[in-house]
Each structure stands twice: as structure tokens, then as C-alpha cells.
Amino acid sequence: MTFDLFEHLEPPEVVREELAPGAVVLRHFVLQHTKAILAQVASVVEYSPFRHMTTPGGYDMSVAMTNCGDYGWVTDRQGYRYSRKDPLTGKPWPPIAPLLSQLAIEAAEQGGFSNFQPNVCLINRHAIGAKMSLHQDKDEKNVNYPIVSMSFGLPAVFQFGGLFRSDSVQKCVLTQGDVVVWGGVSRLAYHGILPVKAGYHSDTQDCRINLTFRQVD
Numbered sequence: 001m002t003f004d005l006f007e008h009l010e011p012p013e014v015v016r017e018e019l020a021p022g023a024v025v026l027r028h029f030v031l032q033h034t035k036a037i038l039a040q041v042a043s044v045v046e047y048s049p050f051r052h053m054t055t056p057g058g059y060d061m062s063v064a065m066t067n068c069g070d071y072g073w074v075t076d077r078q079g080y081r082y083s084r085k086d087p088l089t090g091k092p093w094p095p096i097a098p099l100l101s102q103l104a105i106e107a108a109e110q111g112g113f114s115n116f117q118p119n120v121c122l123i124n125r126h127a128i129g130a131k132m133s134l135h136q137d138k139d140e141k142n143v144n145y146p147i148v149s150m151s152f153g154l155p156a157v158f159q160f161g162g163l164f165r166s167d168s169v170q171k172c173v174l175t176q177g178d179v180v181v182w183g184g185v186s187r188l189a190y191h192g193i194l195p196v197k198a199g200y201h202s203d204t205q206d207c208r209i210n211l212t213f214r215q216v217d
């Protein structure tokens with residue numbers, strides 16, 4: 001008899017929520033793959049560890065980051081950019097595991113984007129209290145490609161506004177297994193994460209893990 005009450009059940013039904021034009025939440029989309037995905041994250045982190053990058057303004061980010069793929073998103077005093085090499089190791093980033101790219105491509109298709117070939121996966125680790133201020137993702141040359149995000153571990157309140165920082169924001173809780181596809185006019189929307197509340201999750205302990213898949217070329 002197992003004490004894991006869920007593992008033997010059918011995969012949970014995917015619940016689709018339209019957040020805004022071009023932005024769709026696919027609840028539970030990767031839930032059944034959680035352990036496999038977190039194992040891939042652990043193997044990336046062995047090669048390219050999590051680190052707190054410095055913003056161009058000189059602040060250390062509260063979110064720790066690493067990447068896999070052909071490029072990785074980095075920031076330091078020189079600015080934000082995509083880099084072929086991990087500045088910490090001096091080596092290329094590890095590859096994106098096929099399971100991860102397959103799931104990101106399937107999610108993008110569900111969101112109405114059939115042309116997505118992600119070549120970057122930015123991995124964020126939010127410890128308790130870590131946050132991400134309102135920002136736009138605009139370091140990618142071609143914003144016609146969507147961004148696909150996957151959340152695991154502790155829940156977080158995600159804020160999602162419009163094309164101007166001053167636009168009002170909607171709040172939305174992202175929990176383990178949730179995927180969001182951000183495309184169309186939502187691709188350049190301001191967004192952020194409120195400080196992660198103290199808690200414990202059996203798969204990630206004391207943190208939230210977020211993967212964002214991007215196409216940069």
C-alpha cells in the first residue's frame with residue numbers, strides 16, 4: 001500500500017483559463033511530469049549552479065537563476081542579455097532535455113502557437129521572500145514567439161498588467177504543474193511575482209521553481 005495518494009491516479013484534467021488576449025493558463029498541464037522535470041533541473045544545476053545575478057543598477061536579484069539551452073539569460077553591471085556561455089563556469093549551458101522542450105512545444109500549441117522551437121530555458125528559484133518586480137521580457141529579438149512558463153513547488157502570486165508599468169494589474173496564483181503561454185499582445189505585458197510566502201512543499205522543500213522557455217535567434 002502506497003502513502004502517495006495521487007501517484008496512481010489518472011493525470012489530472014488540464015483546466016484552461018484565458019488571462020488576457022494571447023495569455024492562457026493551462027492548470028496541471030505538466031503536473032504528472034513534476035518529478036521528471038525537477039530531476040532535469042537538478043542535473044542542470046549540477047553543471048550550471050543557481051546564482052544570484054546582479055542587475056545593471058548594481059542590486060543582487062533575490063531570485064536565483066540558471067539556464068539550459070543554446071543561450072542563457074544573464075545580467076550583470078554591463079546589462080541584460082542572452083549569452084552562449086555561462087559566465088560562472090565559462091562553459092556553454094547544458095542542453096534542454098527533450099522532455100522539457102516537448103512539453104513546452106505542446107503547451108505553446110495549446111496556446112495557439114504552432115511555430116515555437118524553444119532554445120533557451122531560464123530556470124528561476126524563488127526562496128521564501130524572493131520576488132520579481134514588475135518588468136517586461138524584451139531582451140528577445142523576435143517577440144512574435146511566445147514565452148512558456150512552468151511553475152513548481154511553493155505557490156506564488158503572479159501579477160500581470162498591460163503594456164505600461166502604470167497599467168492596472170490582475171493577480172493570479174501559480175501552483176505546481178501550472179503552465180502559462182504568453183504570446184500575442186500579452187508577450188510584452190508587464191508582470192512580476194510577489195514575495196513567496198513561507199511554506200513547505202514536499203517536492204521542492206522551501207522554494208518555488210519556475211522555468212521559462214524562450215526562442216532567441
Ligand code: MD3
Nearest residue numbers: 124137147149182186187189191210212
Ligand atoms: C508574461 N519569471 O523569468 S513566470 C521571468 O515566476 C519571469 O519566475 C516569473 O518573469 C517567475 O522573466 C514569472 C510568468 C511569465 C514569464 C514570462 C512572461 C509571465 C510573462 C513574459 C511576458 C509576459
Ligand code: FE
Nearest residue numbers: 135136137191
Ligand atoms: Fe519575466
